[in-house]
Amino acid sequence: MRASLDINGLLLLLCGVNLADTLGYKPVIIVHGLFDGPKQFLMMSRLIQEAHPGTNVSVIDLYDNMASLTPLWVQVQGFKKTLYPIMQEAEHGVHLICFSQGGLICRGLLSTLPDHNVQSFISLSSPQAGQYGVGQKWSICNFWNDPHQRERFLKSSNYLALLNGERPHREMTEWRKNFLRINKLVLIGGPDDGVITPWESSQFGFYDFNETIVEMRNQEWYVRDSFGLKTLHARGDLALYVLSGVKHSYWHSNETVFRGCIEEWLT
Numbered sequence: 001m002r003a004s005l006d007i008n009g010l011l012l013l014l015c016g017v018n019l020a021d022t023l024g025y026k027p028v029i030i031v032h033g034l035f036d037g038p039k040q041f042l043m044m045s046r047l048i049q050e051a052h053p054g055t056n057v058s059v060i061d062l063y064d065n066m067a068s069l070t071p072l073w074v075q076v077q078g079f080k081k082t083l084y085p086i087m088q089e090a091e092h093g094v095h096l097i098c099f100s101q102g103g104l105i106c107r108g109l110l111s112t113l114p115d116h117n118v119q120s121f122i123s124l125s126s127p128q129a130g131q132y133g134v135g136q137k138w139s140i141c142n143f144w145n146d147p148h149q150r151e152r153f154l155k156s157s158n159y160l161a162l163l164n165g166e167r168p169h170r171e172m173t174e175w176r177k178n179f180l181r182i183n184k185l186v187l188i189g190g191p192d193d194g195v196i197t198p199w200e201s202s203q204f205g206f207y208d209f210n211e212t213i214v215e216m217r218n219q220e221w222y223v224r225d226s227f228g229l230k231t232l233h234a235r236g237d238l239a240l241y242v243l244s245g246v247k248h249s250y251w252h253s254n255e256t257v258f259r260g261c262i263e264e265w266l267t
Ligand SMILES: *[C@@H]1O[C@H](CO)[C@@H](O)[C@H](O)[C@H]1NC(C)=O
Pocket: 017, 027, 056, 057, 058, 085, 086, 087, 089
């Protein structure tokens, strides 16, 4: 028994890379969230390796922990430098799993990288429509959204309002085209998250002035299709998952979440 396990392990080691090639598992790149780093993604890397042996998983070791407060456009540039070579080496493209704040960094990246080859963009409990209720500081200002201060959001947000096309700018068409190069957008989140506020932001929903949730399809930028979300949806390339019982810092280590919402998009 022991011997056969060892042989399997050895075969996996020897054949891992080729096996991944043969089975067509694309490299997976993981972008962490606020106040965390690669350490928090060991479990997720293991789950990916178990499901798809030989997959080359890179958890990007950049802007970890306190450094994750760096303004998001600066982080986008940094992540770009690290991710781009990985993409270039991946003939059939890569998959991107981005957690929490990382999901916004990934959107910035996908919008501004004209020749990216990201196939699945998995947004794991990420405040895609903004975050309300956390101190307005540092990187967080870049996606802070206050339904009572629309004017201020539109004027001061030089990140999310630009990505959403809520603040019109010259590159909108270009950014939309770049973003639409992805094959699949997978949105995962849920009501017991405890950090993302409102949690519906993980599904592109957000509060109106009266703090009533306006769901994705009624958001102005969706209706106007200003960054391609409506097109992705119409193409059948948007997968939405709402799961209860998962607190914010457990999304990436929860096996049920991985098996049910992530695994199938990593082939
Ligand atoms: C995994 O990907 C990285 C980044 O492209 C590369 O440097 C490394 O050699 C790859 N590892 C294997 C085992 O293929």
